[in-house]
Amino acid sequence: MTNLALAFLSAGIGAGLAIIGAGLGIGKLAASAMEATGRQPAAGGDIRTSMIIAAALIEGATLFALVICVLLATKA
Amino acid sequence: MRKAMVLFAGLFASSVLAASPPAEGEKEDVPAYILHHVADSPEIEIEIPGSYEHIAIHLPQILIPLKEGACAPQMTDHGETHPGLLAGCLDLSITKHTVMMFLAALLLVGSLLIWSNRDKSKLVPRGVGANLFEMLVVFVRDELAVKNIGKEEAPRYTPYLLTVFFFILFMNMLGLFPWMATATGNVAVTAALALCTFVLTQIAGIRAAGLGGYLAHLTGGVHWLLWPIMIPVEILGLFTKPFALTMRLFANMLAGHIVIFFLLGLIFMMGSAAVGIVAVPFAMGIYFLELFVAFVQAYVFTLLSALFIGMSVAMGHHHDHGHAEEHGHKEGGASHDHGKAHFVGS
Numbered sequence: 158m159t160n161l162a163l164a165f166l167s168a169g170i171g172a173g174l175a176i177i178g179a180g181l182g183i184g185k186l187a188a189s190a191m192e193a194t195g196r197q198p199a200a201g202g203d204i205r206t207s208m209i210i211a212a213a214l215i216e217g218a219t220l221f222a223l224v225i226c227v228l229l230a231t232k233a
Numbered sequence: 234m235r236k237a238m239v240l241f242a243g244l245f246a247s248s249v250l251a252a253s254p255p256a257e258g259e260k261e262d263v264p265a266y267i268l269h270h271v272a273d274s275p276e277i278e279i280e281i282p283g284s285y286e287h288i289a290i291h292l293p294q295i296l297i298p299l300k301e302g303a304c305a306p307q308m309t310d311h312g313e314t315h316p317g318l319l320a321g322c323l324d325l326s327i328t329k330h331t332v333m334m335f336l337a338a339l340l341l342v343g344s345l346l347i348w349s350n351r352d353k354s355k356l357v358p359r360g361v362g363a364n365l366f367e368m369l370v371v372f373v374r375d376e377l378a379v380k381n382i383g384k385e386e387a388p389r390y391t392p393y394l395l396t397v398f399f400f401i402l403f404m405n406m407l408g409l410f411p412w413m414a415t416a417t418g419n420v421a422v423t424a425a426l427a428l429c430t431f432v433l434t435q436i437a438g439i440r441a442a443g444l445g446g447y448l449a450h451l452t453g454g455v456h457w458l459l460w461p462i463m464i465p466v467e468i469l470g471l472f473t474k475p476f477a478l479t480m481r482l483f484a485n486m487l488a489g490h491i492v493i494f495f496l497l498g499l500i501f502m503m504g505s506a507a508v509g510i511v512a513v514p515f516a517m518g519i520y521f522l523e524l525f526v527a528f529v530q531a532y533v534f535t536l537l538s539a540l541f542i543g544m545s546v547a548m549g550h551h552h553d554h555g556h557a558e559e560h561g562h563k564e565g566g567a568s569h570d571h572g573k574a575h576f577v578g579s
Contacts, residue, residue: 224484
Protein backbone atom coordinates (compact mmCIF):
# COMPACT_ATOMS: atom_id res chain seq x y z
CA MET A 158 0.00 0.00 0.00
CA THR A 159 1.21 3.44 -0.77
CA ASN A 160 1.33 6.24 1.78
CA LEU A 161 -1.57 7.95 0.03
CA ALA A 162 -3.76 4.86 0.26
CA LEU A 163 -2.88 4.52 3.96
CA ALA A 164 -3.82 8.14 4.60
CA PHE A 165 -7.20 7.69 2.93
CA LEU A 166 -7.78 4.41 4.78
CA SER A 167 -6.93 5.96 8.14
CA ALA A 168 -9.19 8.95 7.43
CA GLY A 169 -12.10 6.64 6.70
CA ILE A 170 -11.50 4.35 9.69
CA GLY A 171 -10.93 7.36 11.95
CA ALA A 172 -14.20 8.98 10.89
CA GLY A 173 -16.02 5.71 11.53
CA LEU A 174 -14.49 5.30 15.00
CA ALA A 175 -15.30 8.89 15.93
CA ILE A 176 -18.90 8.39 14.87
CA ILE A 177 -19.17 5.15 16.88
CA GLY A 178 -18.06 7.04 19.98
CA ALA A 179 -20.41 9.95 19.37
CA GLY A 180 -23.33 7.64 18.59
CA LEU A 181 -22.81 5.67 21.78
CA GLY A 182 -22.44 8.85 23.82
CA ILE A 183 -25.48 10.64 22.46
CA GLY A 184 -27.50 7.40 22.57
CA LYS A 185 -26.78 6.83 26.25
CA LEU A 186 -27.48 10.49 26.94
CA ALA A 187 -30.84 10.38 25.16
CA ALA A 188 -31.78 7.12 26.92
CA SER A 189 -31.07 8.58 30.36
CA ALA A 190 -32.87 11.82 29.52
CA MET A 191 -35.96 9.92 28.35
CA GLU A 192 -35.95 7.74 31.47
CA ALA A 193 -35.66 10.84 33.62
CA THR A 194 -38.48 12.60 31.73
CA GLY A 195 -40.64 9.49 32.08
CA ARG A 196 -39.98 9.41 35.82
CA GLN A 197 -40.61 13.11 36.30
CA PRO A 198 -42.47 14.64 33.31
CA ALA A 199 -42.70 18.05 35.02
CA ALA A 200 -38.92 18.48 34.73
CA GLY A 201 -39.02 17.66 31.00
CA GLY A 202 -38.03 21.13 29.81
CA ASP A 203 -34.97 21.41 32.00
CA ILE A 204 -33.88 17.88 31.19
CA ARG A 205 -34.23 18.56 27.47
CA THR A 206 -32.11 21.71 27.69
CA SER A 207 -29.36 19.96 29.65
CA MET A 208 -29.52 17.05 27.21
CA ILE A 209 -29.08 19.32 24.19
CA ILE A 210 -26.14 21.10 25.81
CA ALA A 211 -24.43 17.80 26.63
CA ALA A 212 -25.19 16.44 23.15
CA ALA A 213 -23.72 19.57 21.59
CA LEU A 214 -20.54 19.17 23.65
CA ILE A 215 -20.20 15.51 22.60
CA GLU A 216 -20.80 16.53 19.01
CA GLY A 217 -18.14 19.21 19.32
CA ALA A 218 -15.53 16.71 20.48
CA THR A 219 -16.52 14.38 17.62
CA LEU A 220 -16.17 17.18 15.12
CA PHE A 221 -12.59 17.78 16.27
CA ALA A 222 -11.86 14.16 15.31
CA LEU A 223 -13.69 14.52 12.00
CA VAL A 224 -11.68 17.64 11.17
CA ILE A 225 -8.50 15.61 11.60
CA CYS A 226 -9.94 12.95 9.27
CA VAL A 227 -10.83 15.57 6.67
CA LEU A 228 -7.31 17.02 6.93
CA LEU A 229 -5.88 13.54 6.40
CA ALA A 230 -8.08 12.95 3.38
CA THR A 231 -7.49 16.32 1.71
CA LYS A 232 -3.83 16.98 2.56
CA ALA A 233 -2.73 13.46 1.71
CA MET B 234 3.40 56.80 0.96
CA ARG B 235 1.51 53.62 0.31
CA LYS B 236 -1.46 54.01 -1.89
CA ALA B 237 -4.53 51.99 -1.04
CA MET B 238 -5.55 50.80 -4.44
CA VAL B 239 -8.82 49.11 -5.09
CA LEU B 240 -8.93 46.96 -8.14
CA PHE B 241 -12.23 46.20 -9.69
CA ALA B 242 -11.90 43.25 -11.99
CA GLY B 243 -15.04 41.85 -13.47
CA LEU B 244 -18.24 43.78 -13.64
CA PHE B 245 -21.06 43.31 -11.19
CA ALA B 246 -23.99 41.52 -12.71
CA SER B 247 -22.37 41.12 -16.10
CA SER B 248 -24.21 38.03 -17.12
CA VAL B 249 -22.67 35.54 -19.44
CA LEU B 250 -24.40 32.54 -20.84
CA ALA B 251 -21.93 29.71 -20.38
CA ALA B 252 -22.81 26.56 -22.22
CA SER B 253 -21.00 23.34 -21.48
CA PRO B 254 -22.93 20.28 -22.62
CA PRO B 255 -20.94 17.19 -21.64
CA ALA B 256 -19.63 15.10 -24.48
CA GLU B 257 -21.41 11.82 -25.19
CA GLY B 258 -20.15 8.97 -23.03
CA GLU B 259 -18.11 11.27 -20.80
CA LYS B 260 -18.05 10.17 -17.16
CA GLU B 261 -19.49 12.90 -14.98
CA ASP B 262 -17.19 13.73 -12.10
CA VAL B 263 -19.80 13.82 -9.32
CA PRO B 264 -17.52 14.56 -6.31
CA ALA B 265 -15.84 17.46 -8.12
CA TYR B 266 -19.25 18.84 -9.15
CA ILE B 267 -20.53 18.65 -5.56
CA LEU B 268 -17.44 20.27 -4.06
CA HIS B 269 -17.63 23.02 -6.66
CA HIS B 270 -21.24 23.69 -5.69
CA VAL B 271 -20.67 23.71 -1.95
CA ALA B 272 -17.48 25.79 -2.06
CA ASP B 273 -17.34 29.56 -2.20
CA SER B 274 -16.77 31.06 -5.64
CA PRO B 275 -16.36 34.51 -7.20
CA GLU B 276 -19.44 34.01 -9.36
CA ILE B 277 -23.03 32.95 -8.91
CA GLU B 278 -24.15 30.23 -11.27
CA ILE B 279 -27.83 29.96 -12.00
CA GLU B 280 -28.68 26.72 -13.75
CA ILE B 281 -31.49 26.79 -16.25
CA PRO B 282 -33.73 23.75 -15.67
CA GLY B 283 -33.84 21.29 -18.53
CA SER B 284 -30.63 22.42 -20.20
CA TYR B 285 -26.90 22.21 -19.68
CA GLU B 286 -26.59 25.99 -19.73
CA HIS B 287 -26.25 28.29 -16.81
CA ILE B 288 -26.17 32.02 -16.26
CA ALA B 289 -23.01 33.12 -14.50
CA ILE B 290 -23.09 36.38 -12.58
CA HIS B 291 -19.56 37.62 -11.99
CA LEU B 292 -19.09 39.42 -8.71
CA PRO B 293 -16.70 42.34 -8.17
CA GLN B 294 -13.20 41.44 -7.11
CA ILE B 295 -11.79 43.84 -4.53
CA LEU B 296 -8.08 43.47 -3.85
CA ILE B 297 -6.25 45.85 -1.58
CA PRO B 298 -2.45 45.60 -1.83
CA LEU B 299 -0.73 46.11 1.51
CA LYS B 300 2.60 46.28 -0.30
CA GLU B 301 3.28 47.99 -3.63
CA GLY B 302 2.22 45.77 -6.51
CA ALA B 303 1.46 42.80 -4.32
CA CYS B 304 -1.82 42.06 -6.09
CA ALA B 305 -0.39 41.47 -9.54
CA PRO B 306 -2.28 38.53 -11.05
CA GLN B 307 -0.31 35.35 -11.49
CA MET B 308 -0.80 32.80 -14.19
CA THR B 309 -0.96 29.24 -12.92
CA ASP B 310 -2.28 26.07 -14.44
CA HIS B 311 -5.63 26.75 -12.74
CA GLY B 312 -5.97 30.03 -14.65
CA GLU B 313 -5.41 33.50 -13.29
CA THR B 314 -5.04 33.67 -9.51
CA HIS B 315 -4.10 36.34 -7.01
CA PRO B 316 -1.52 36.08 -4.22
CA GLY B 317 -2.83 35.56 -0.69
CA LEU B 318 -2.70 37.61 2.46
CA LEU B 319 0.78 36.31 3.34
CA ALA B 320 2.09 37.84 0.12
CA GLY B 321 0.60 41.18 1.15
CA CYS B 322 -2.64 41.18 -0.82
CA LEU B 323 -5.83 41.73 1.15
CA ASP B 324 -8.67 40.02 -0.69
CA LEU B 325 -12.04 41.60 0.14
CA SER B 326 -13.82 40.30 -2.94
CA ILE B 327 -17.56 39.84 -2.91
CA THR B 328 -18.19 36.12 -3.31
CA LYS B 329 -21.22 33.86 -3.58
CA HIS B 330 -21.43 33.38 0.18
CA THR B 331 -20.99 37.10 0.84
CA VAL B 332 -23.97 37.78 -1.41
CA MET B 333 -25.98 35.17 0.50
CA MET B 334 -25.07 36.89 3.77
CA PHE B 335 -26.20 40.24 2.35
CA LEU B 336 -29.41 38.62 1.16
CA ALA B 337 -30.04 36.99 4.55
CA ALA B 338 -29.45 40.31 6.32
CA LEU B 339 -31.76 42.15 3.90
CA LEU B 340 -34.51 39.54 4.25
CA LEU B 341 -34.13 39.61 8.02
CA VAL B 342 -34.32 43.39 8.27
CA GLY B 343 -37.18 43.49 5.76
CA SER B 344 -39.27 40.81 7.42
CA LEU B 345 -38.78 42.33 10.86
CA LEU B 346 -39.72 45.77 9.55
CA ILE B 347 -42.94 44.30 8.19
CA TRP B 348 -43.81 41.94 11.00
CA SER B 349 -42.50 43.47 14.19
CA ASN B 350 -45.25 44.77 16.45
CA ARG B 351 -44.39 48.44 16.79
CA ASP B 352 -47.86 49.68 17.65
CA LYS B 353 -47.63 49.71 21.43
CA SER B 354 -51.34 50.37 21.86
CA LYS B 355 -52.08 46.92 20.44
CA LEU B 356 -50.22 44.37 22.53
CA VAL B 357 -51.44 41.32 20.63
CA PRO B 358 -49.65 40.70 17.32
CA ARG B 359 -51.87 39.96 14.34
CA GLY B 360 -51.12 37.72 11.39
CA VAL B 361 -48.94 34.67 10.78
CA GLY B 362 -45.64 36.50 10.32
CA ALA B 363 -45.96 38.71 13.39
CA ASN B 364 -46.94 35.76 15.57
CA LEU B 365 -44.13 33.60 14.24
CA PHE B 366 -41.53 36.26 14.98
CA GLU B 367 -43.01 37.00 18.39
CA MET B 368 -42.88 33.30 19.25
CA LEU B 369 -39.23 32.96 18.21
CA VAL B 370 -38.16 36.19 19.90
CA VAL B 371 -39.90 35.28 23.16
CA PHE B 372 -38.41 31.81 22.96
CA VAL B 373 -34.85 33.15 22.60
CA ARG B 374 -35.42 35.70 25.36
CA ASP B 375 -37.08 33.44 27.93
CA GLU B 376 -35.66 30.00 27.20
CA LEU B 377 -32.13 30.92 26.16
CA ALA B 378 -31.17 34.32 27.54
CA VAL B 379 -32.97 34.45 30.89
CA LYS B 380 -32.45 30.80 31.79
CA ASN B 381 -28.73 30.78 31.07
CA ILE B 382 -27.61 34.31 31.89
CA GLY B 383 -29.94 35.15 34.77
CA LYS B 384 -32.72 37.68 35.15
CA GLU B 385 -30.61 40.74 35.96
CA GLU B 386 -28.01 40.48 33.19
CA ALA B 387 -30.10 38.85 30.44
CA PRO B 388 -31.58 42.07 28.91
CA ARG B 389 -28.06 43.29 28.16
CA TYR B 390 -27.18 40.26 26.04
CA THR B 391 -30.58 39.37 24.54
CA PRO B 392 -30.18 41.66 21.46
CA TYR B 393 -26.95 39.92 20.49
CA LEU B 394 -28.46 36.46 20.97
CA LEU B 395 -31.50 37.40 18.89
CA THR B 396 -29.32 38.82 16.12
CA VAL B 397 -27.13 35.74 15.98
CA PHE B 398 -30.14 33.36 16.11
CA PHE B 399 -32.07 34.99 13.28
CA PHE B 400 -29.01 35.64 11.13
CA ILE B 401 -27.88 32.01 11.32
CA LEU B 402 -31.44 30.79 10.83
CA PHE B 403 -31.91 32.91 7.71
CA MET B 404 -28.55 31.87 6.26
CA ASN B 405 -29.31 28.19 6.94
CA MET B 406 -32.75 28.46 5.34
CA LEU B 407 -31.48 30.39 2.30
CA GLY B 408 -29.28 27.43 1.41
CA LEU B 409 -32.35 25.22 1.06
CA PHE B 410 -33.77 27.28 -1.81
CA PRO B 411 -32.84 26.45 -5.39
CA TRP B 412 -30.01 28.56 -6.89
CA MET B 413 -28.98 29.73 -3.44
CA ALA B 414 -25.95 28.77 -1.36
CA THR B 415 -25.46 28.17 2.35
CA ALA B 416 -23.23 30.87 3.77
CA THR B 417 -22.99 28.95 7.06
CA GLY B 418 -21.41 26.09 5.09
CA ASN B 419 -18.31 28.27 4.83
CA VAL B 420 -15.85 27.96 7.69
CA ALA B 421 -14.89 31.65 7.49
CA VAL B 422 -18.49 32.75 8.11
CA THR B 423 -18.98 30.48 11.12
CA ALA B 424 -15.55 31.42 12.48
CA ALA B 425 -16.48 35.09 12.33
CA LEU B 426 -19.76 34.41 14.14
CA ALA B 427 -17.96 32.37 16.81
CA LEU B 428 -15.40 35.18 17.15
CA CYS B 429 -18.23 37.62 17.94
CA THR B 430 -19.45 35.28 20.70
CA PHE B 431 -15.88 34.84 21.96
CA VAL B 432 -15.25 38.60 22.20
CA LEU B 433 -18.61 39.21 23.87
CA THR B 434 -17.96 36.40 26.35
CA GLN B 435 -14.64 37.92 27.37
CA ILE B 436 -16.18 41.40 27.67
CA ALA B 437 -18.98 39.96 29.81
CA GLY B 438 -16.38 38.29 32.03
CA ILE B 439 -14.34 41.48 32.44
CA ARG B 440 -17.52 43.48 33.11
CA ALA B 441 -18.70 41.04 35.77
CA ALA B 442 -15.44 40.32 37.57
CA GLY B 443 -13.22 43.27 36.67
CA LEU B 444 -9.90 42.82 34.84
CA GLY B 445 -8.23 41.49 37.99
CA GLY B 446 -10.98 39.00 38.68
CA TYR B 447 -11.01 37.96 35.04
CA LEU B 448 -7.27 37.28 35.10
CA ALA B 449 -7.58 35.56 38.47
CA HIS B 450 -10.18 33.28 36.95
CA LEU B 451 -7.61 32.14 34.38
CA THR B 452 -5.56 30.65 37.22
CA GLY B 453 -8.45 28.37 38.18
CA GLY B 454 -8.28 29.42 41.84
CA VAL B 455 -5.54 26.94 42.76
CA HIS B 456 -2.26 27.26 44.66
CA TRP B 457 0.29 29.33 42.72
CA LEU B 458 2.61 26.34 42.34
CA LEU B 459 0.02 24.80 40.05
CA TRP B 460 -0.33 27.90 37.88
CA PRO B 461 2.07 26.69 35.16
CA ILE B 462 -0.34 23.81 34.59
CA MET B 463 -3.64 25.61 35.12
CA ILE B 464 -3.03 28.76 33.08
CA PRO B 465 -2.29 26.99 29.77
CA VAL B 466 -5.26 24.68 30.32
CA GLU B 467 -7.60 27.59 31.06
CA ILE B 468 -6.35 29.55 28.04
CA LEU B 469 -6.79 26.46 25.87
CA GLY B 470 -10.32 26.17 27.27
CA LEU B 471 -11.02 29.75 26.18
CA PHE B 472 -10.21 28.96 22.57
CA THR B 473 -11.75 25.50 22.21
CA LYS B 474 -15.23 26.90 22.89
CA PRO B 475 -15.40 29.19 19.83
CA PHE B 476 -13.57 26.54 17.78
CA ALA B 477 -16.23 23.97 18.63
CA LEU B 478 -18.96 26.52 17.78
CA THR B 479 -17.29 27.16 14.42
CA MET B 480 -16.86 23.53 13.46
CA ARG B 481 -20.31 22.42 14.65
CA LEU B 482 -22.27 24.89 12.54
CA PHE B 483 -19.94 24.58 9.54
CA ALA B 484 -19.83 20.77 9.52
CA ASN B 485 -23.56 20.34 10.05
CA MET B 486 -24.58 22.65 7.25
CA LEU B 487 -21.92 21.41 4.82
CA ALA B 488 -22.53 17.70 5.52
CA GLY B 489 -26.29 17.93 4.97
CA HIS B 490 -25.88 19.56 1.57
CA ILE B 491 -23.20 17.10 0.48
CA VAL B 492 -25.45 14.16 1.46
CA ILE B 493 -28.35 15.54 -0.61
CA PHE B 494 -26.04 16.11 -3.58
CA PHE B 495 -24.51 12.65 -3.29
CA LEU B 496 -27.88 10.92 -3.16
CA LEU B 497 -28.87 12.70 -6.36
CA GLY B 498 -25.37 12.16 -7.76
CA LEU B 499 -25.83 8.39 -7.33
CA ILE B 500 -28.17 8.52 -10.31
CA PHE B 501 -25.36 9.81 -12.51
CA MET B 502 -22.68 7.62 -10.94
CA MET B 503 -24.73 4.47 -11.54
CA GLY B 504 -25.74 5.78 -14.94
CA SER B 505 -29.33 4.66 -14.67
CA ALA B 506 -32.53 6.63 -14.12
CA ALA B 507 -33.98 3.69 -12.14
CA VAL B 508 -31.72 4.63 -9.21
CA GLY B 509 -33.77 7.79 -8.96
CA ILE B 510 -36.75 5.83 -7.63
CA VAL B 511 -34.76 5.23 -4.44
CA ALA B 512 -32.44 8.25 -4.46
CA VAL B 513 -34.99 11.04 -4.91
CA PRO B 514 -37.28 10.10 -1.95
CA PHE B 515 -34.17 9.65 0.19
CA ALA B 516 -32.91 13.07 -0.87
CA MET B 517 -36.33 14.52 -0.02
CA GLY B 518 -36.11 12.94 3.43
CA ILE B 519 -32.66 14.42 4.00
CA TYR B 520 -33.99 17.75 2.75
CA PHE B 521 -36.64 17.81 5.47
CA LEU B 522 -34.02 16.73 7.99
CA GLU B 523 -31.95 19.70 6.79
CA LEU B 524 -34.90 21.99 7.41
CA PHE B 525 -34.97 20.72 10.99
CA VAL B 526 -31.17 20.97 11.30
CA ALA B 527 -31.32 24.61 10.12
CA PHE B 528 -33.44 25.42 13.17
CA VAL B 529 -31.54 23.16 15.58
CA GLN B 530 -28.14 24.56 14.65
CA ALA B 531 -29.31 28.16 15.00
CA TYR B 532 -30.78 27.15 18.37
CA VAL B 533 -27.64 25.32 19.53
CA PHE B 534 -25.33 28.18 18.51
CA THR B 535 -27.49 30.67 20.40
CA LEU B 536 -27.90 28.34 23.39
CA LEU B 537 -24.16 27.79 23.70
CA SER B 538 -23.47 31.51 23.24
CA ALA B 539 -25.92 32.25 26.05
CA LEU B 540 -24.35 29.53 28.17
CA PHE B 541 -20.81 30.89 27.68
CA ILE B 542 -21.96 34.43 28.40
CA GLY B 543 -23.80 33.13 31.48
CA MET B 544 -20.62 31.43 32.69
CA SER B 545 -18.69 34.68 32.21
CA VAL B 546 -21.35 36.69 34.00
CA ALA B 547 -21.30 34.21 36.89
CA MET B 548 -17.53 34.82 37.12
CA GLY B 549 -18.30 37.93 39.14
CA HIS B 550 -19.86 35.84 41.92
CA HIS B 551 -16.90 33.96 43.33
CA HIS B 552 -18.76 32.48 46.26
CA ASP B 553 -21.45 31.02 44.01
CA HIS B 554 -20.35 29.43 40.77
CA GLY B 555 -23.60 27.67 40.03
CA HIS B 556 -25.39 30.99 39.84
CA ALA B 557 -26.47 30.85 36.20
CA GLU B 558 -27.65 27.27 36.46
CA GLU B 559 -29.57 27.93 39.67
CA HIS B 560 -31.50 30.62 37.92
CA GLY B 561 -32.58 28.20 35.27
CA HIS B 562 -34.44 26.03 37.74
CA LYS B 563 -36.24 28.79 39.59
CA GLU B 564 -39.49 30.11 38.32
CA GLY B 565 -40.88 33.64 38.50
CA GLY B 566 -40.96 35.00 42.02
CA ALA B 567 -38.44 32.60 43.47
CA SER B 568 -35.87 33.71 40.92
CA HIS B 569 -36.58 37.34 41.72
CA ASP B 570 -35.98 36.76 45.42
CA HIS B 571 -32.79 34.98 44.68
CA GLY B 572 -31.62 37.87 42.53
CA LYS B 573 -32.34 40.39 45.30
CA ALA B 574 -30.59 38.32 47.93
CA HIS B 575 -27.69 38.06 45.59
CA PHE B 576 -27.54 41.76 44.92
CA VAL B 577 -27.30 42.39 48.68
CA GLY B 578 -24.66 39.70 49.04
CA SER B 579 -22.35 41.06 46.36
